[in-house]
Amino acid sequence: MKEQPVRIAQLSCGPEHSGVQKEIYDAAAMVNAEMFFPDVTLADIRRSYDEFGLEARSGDLKLAIARAMALVEGSVEADAVFIATCFRCSEAAIVRNELRRYIHENSDLPVVSYSFTERTTSGTLLTRMEALTTIARRRALLAREKQVGTTLGVDSGSSTTKAVVMQDNEIIGTGWTPTIEVIKSAETAMESAFSEAGLKIGDMEAIGTTGYGRFLVGKNIGADLIQEELTVNSKGAVYLADRQHGEATVIDIGGMDNKAISVQDGIPGTFTMGGICAGASGRFLEMTAKRIGVDITELGAIAMKGNSKEVPMNSYCIVFGTQSLVNALAEGHSKEDVAAAACRSVAEQVFEQQLQEVDIKEPVIMVGGTSLIEGLVKEMGMLLQTDIVVPHHSQYIGSVGSALLSSGFIRGE
Amino acid sequence: MAKVFIYPATSLVLSDLVERWGHEPLGAALAIRERIQTASLDSPPLQMTPEEPKKGLKWAAVEVPAGVRGRMALYGPMIEEADAAIIINDADLAFGCMGCSRTNELVMYLLRKRTDIPLLDIKYPSSEEEGIAFVASIKEFLAALGGGEDA
Numbered sequence: 001m002k003e004q005p006v007r008i009a010q011l012s013c014g015p016e017h018s019g020v021q022k023e024i025y026d027a028a029a030m031v032n033a034e035m036f037f038p039d040v041t042l043a044d045i046r047r048s049y050d051e052f053g054l055e056a057r058s059g060d061l062k063l064a065i066a067r068a069m070a071l072v073e074g075s076v077e078a079d080a081v082f083i084a085t086c087f088r089c090s091e092a093a094i095v096r097n098e099l100r101r102y103i104h105e106n107s108d109l110p111v112v113s114y115s116f117t118e119r120t121t122s123g124t125l126l127t128r129m130e131a132l133t134t135i136a137r138r139r140a141l142l143a144r145e146k147q148v149g150t151t152l153g154v155d156s157g158s159s160t161t162k163a164v165v166m167q168d169n170e171i172i173g174t175g176w177t178p179t180i181e182v183i184k185s186a187e188t189a190m191e192s193a194f195s196e197a198g199l200k201i202g203d204m205e206a207i208g209t210t211g212y213g214r215f216l217v218g219k220n221i222g223a224d225l226i227q228e229e230l231t232v233n234s235k236g237a238v239y240l241a242d243r244q245h246g247e248a249t250v251i252d253i254g255g256m257d258n259k260a261i262s263v264q265d266g267i268p269g270t271f272t273m274g275g276i277c278a279g280a281s282g283r284f285l286e287m288t289a290k291r292i293g294v295d296i297t298e299l300g301a302i303a304m305k306g307n308s309k310e311v312p313m314n315s316y317c318i319v320f321g322t323q324s325l326v327n328a329l330a331e332g333h334s335k336e337d338v339a340a341a342a343c344r345s346v347a348e349q350v351f352e353q354q355l356q357e358v359d360i361k362e363p364v365i366m367v368g369g370t371s372l373i374e375g376l377v378k379e380m381g382m383l384l385q386t387d388i389v390v391p392h393h394s395q396y397i398g399s400v401g402s403a404l405l406s407s408g409f410i411r412g413e
Numbered sequence: 414m415a416k417v418f419i420y421p422a423t424s425l426v427l428s429d430l431v432e433r434w435g436h437e438p439l440g441a442a443l444a445i446r447e448r449i450q451t452a453s454l455d456s457p458p459l460q461m462t463p464e465e466p467k468k469g470l471k472w473a474a475v476e477v478p479a480g481v482r483g484r485m486a487l488y489g490p491m492i493e494e495a496d497a498a499i500i501i502n503d504a505d506l507a508f509g510c511m512g513c514s515r516t517n518e519l520v521m522y523l524l525r526k527r528t529d530i531p532l533l534d535i536k537y538p539s540s541e542e543e544g545i546a547f548v549a550s551i552k553e554f555l556a557a558l559g560g561g562e563d564a
Contacts, residue, residue, distance in 0.1 A: 089481075
């Protein structure tokens with residue numbers, strides 16, 4: 001029997017007139033979810049507007065406020081909430097942010113907020129929708145705190161592919177390779193992990209995949225669990241950092257996009273994913289390493305010796321960021337200062353563009369390959385004024401999360 | 414018969430009045446209902462595509478949000494086509510309302526800039542007395558455009 005679709009309440013301003021409503025519907029349909037618009041009356045709008053106290057002028061933002069209040073008060077039921085407004089609208093940004101916070105603080109509903117343009121596609125929205133439905137549909141699976149049996153987790157990321165073999169709550173094999181051909185790269189990473197563990201794929205009792213190539217790799221190796229990286233990485237992060245209970249914030253600065261996730265008991269409450277430009281991602285740090293002639297694995301240590309404030313750098317756009325980089329080197333700044341400035345710039349971009357969309361709750365856990373760049377962790381910690389936690393095996397976070405969660409399938413949970 | 418742009422574009426009352434005087438109302442071709450079950454207060458009757466915000470570039474620059482440009486792709490041609498316009502400021506939601514305040518500002522500005530057409534620019538009434546004067550001024554405006562009631 002087909003599973004019931006997850007009902008996602010849409011609070012929005014502008015998607016129809018931007019021509020992207022169909023993309024929202026399509027993304028939801030891909031993960032067996034359905035969008036609906038909480039039914040409110042004009043009287044509800046007048047009342048909510050007064051009670052909420054935010055003086056939005058746009059009718060659709062007033063409507064969104066009324067709908068949010070209906071969800072929190074329980075007059076309308078939903079499994080999850082999607083808040084979407086036009087990119088570059090400041091009025092909408094204020095309302096979007098406050099509604100996201102209001103729902104998060106006053107209900108258990110998972111929320112994701114997004115600002116769209118007319119170029120937003122269902123593909124862009126898919127991972128977010130998938131995460132919303134996973135949280136709504138698989139709370140029991142996400143509650144898992146221990147890995148059991150022997151399982152494999154594969155994270156097919158945009159830059160690198162990682163594999164981890166776990167047995168009885170221990171990591172016994174890891175593999176890592178740059179992503180070139182999705183399946184071949186997964187095979188290479190798995191071979192390394194199996195070799196280290198002294199096992200083969202037939203020994204695996206369950207398999208999980210995540211990352212951009214999760215569907216292709218998952219289908220190819222017969223995965224029990226194919227799941228987006230937002231929920232998997234959150235789970236992996238709190239598991240490895242031993243912070244499975246209470247609040248936490250997970251930051252994953254990836255090769256192509258970034259994730260910032262506000263977590264409660266290991267389950268994402270609100271999250272953002274994206275980045276305006278590669279200037280806010282690990283890609284800019286790769287370019288920096290190449291330009292100053294060091295391997296990316298050395299960049300962090302070099303940055304730790306530099307002073308980020310010596311070099312002005314703004315990587316809002318990767319092209320302008322690279323210009324700043326070239327200019328700084330031409331002016332005679334040391335590679336240590338330039339490396340530190342690049343780390344600071346990426347941290348600032350993530351802080352300005354994404355961390356404003358989630359509530360930062362300590363501990364802040366940084367994961368993913370970029371968490372090994374000490375200079376970046378230091379700059380992020382200075383911006384957030386907190387000591388960032390980087391758990392062991394943080395670069396394997398997606399694989400560990402997949403191996404952990406897939407172990408729930410051994411006994412058919 | 415004159416083509417009369419109405420603001421709010423979703424006002425059924427205004428649309429009816431304009432028609433009763435034998436003119437053609439230019440607006441959203443939909444009315445605000447007491448229960449809102451659509452994405453927007455003024456959800457377009459037909460599905461719009463990402464092409465609409467691009468057409469809207471004629472009236473608003475690329476840094477303007479896509480929703481504003483998409484709305485302008487609907488209302489921009491009507492503003493250009495209009496022989497007259499009525500703007501009701503600060504109307505009650507039930508009288509008619511539009512989803513995006515930024516679009517409203519631009520629509521009203523473009524109408525006021527059209528000095529070549531007659532424009533009735535009035536405030537929504539807050540008392541019965543003002544209400545009577547309000548309806549009378551609209552009737553007078555429409556009559557001056559030619560035609561007559563139930564023409």
